[in-house]
Amino acid sequence: MVEQILCYRAPTTVADAAEIADWLEPRVEATVSVRDRFLEVHRTDDLGERFAEARVPSPYDRETGNTMLGTIRYEERALEHPEREGGVLYDGRQVQRALNSALPSEERGLETLHVALLDRAIGTWGDHDGRWHKRVNVLGQPALVSVPGLYEAPAKPEEYYKEKQRHSLLSGDAPPREVLENRVEGDFLIEDDPRTTDALKGYVLQAYHVLETGEAFCDREGCRLFNAHYHEDLIAAQLREPEFCSGHTRRYGRP
Incomplete structure (x- = not known):
């Protein structure tokens, strides 16, 4: 049984x-507290190398890692200056193992759940289609919640990708949010979206829920425990009422 949840900040993001901790605490039977950035609080000497080993070089290559000295130095600089990191996808399971080994032994048991909000994009390999898939969260100890994954992992409306490509061909850079919002039908989240914190609450709750019940996700669309693969479904689950399906309302709902 989880007795304590520790949420770690991601200071380079709007999360x-x-x-999130204030929302979570009245819904769970555990104390909830907030710590500074996980990669700062639980830094180990080999963490830069572990991130280099977890790099995904190609969407269709199962093998990971680039441990050339320059790459390791890059990862070490990214730990010191996280605002400079970006554009790299990491194997979420490898990162999770690296961060688990960085935890002090007295905090590694499942009665203390660590939830690391990360400013890194993480993914898992899909055996069914032979490619990497970006994820919002990777459940376990510690649980990883990727802020970039919130924007990048679920599929956006097809018109979004067409408009982004069109703008890029004309101007050479990504279109501003207001351009996409005005020209693309449908609702979706993009980088630094003001709805980020609200949308992440359910993903943090999922980390607690799986340890408490053994159930990873809810199969009912519109529940905060639903594993959304499209932005439309993400917004329905995380940002619209009701927060939970009838079954999970009994467990987590609040008046």
């Missing part, structure tokens, strides 16, 4: 760990 507010304190607000």
Whole structure:
């Protein structure tokens, strides 16, 4: 049984760990507290190398890792200056193992759940289609919640990708949010979206839920425990009422 949840900040993102913790605490039978960035609090000497080993070089290559000295130095600099990191996908399971080994032994048991909000894109390999898939979260100890994954992992409306490509061909860079929002039908989240914190609350709750019940996700669309593969479904699950399906309302719902 989880007795304590520790949420770690991601200071280079708009995600507010304190607000997530305040939402979570009345819904769970555990104390909830907030710590600074996981990669700062639990730094180990080999963490840069472990991130280099977890790099995904190609969407269709199962093998991971680039441990050339320059890559390791890059990862070490990214740990010191996270605002400079970006554009790299990491194997979420490898990162999880690296961060688990960085935890102090007295905090590694499942009675203390660590939830690391990360400013890194993480993924898992799909045996069914032979490619990497970006993820919002990787459940376990510690649980990883990727803020970039919130924007990048679920599929957006097809018109979004067409408009982005069109703008890029004309101007050479990504279109501003207001351009995409005005020209693309449908609702979706993009980088630094003001709805980020609200949308992440359910993903953090999923980390607690799986340890408490053994159930990873809910199969009912519109529930915060639903594993959405499209932005439309993500927004329905995380940002619209009701928060939970009838079954999970009994467990986590609040008046």
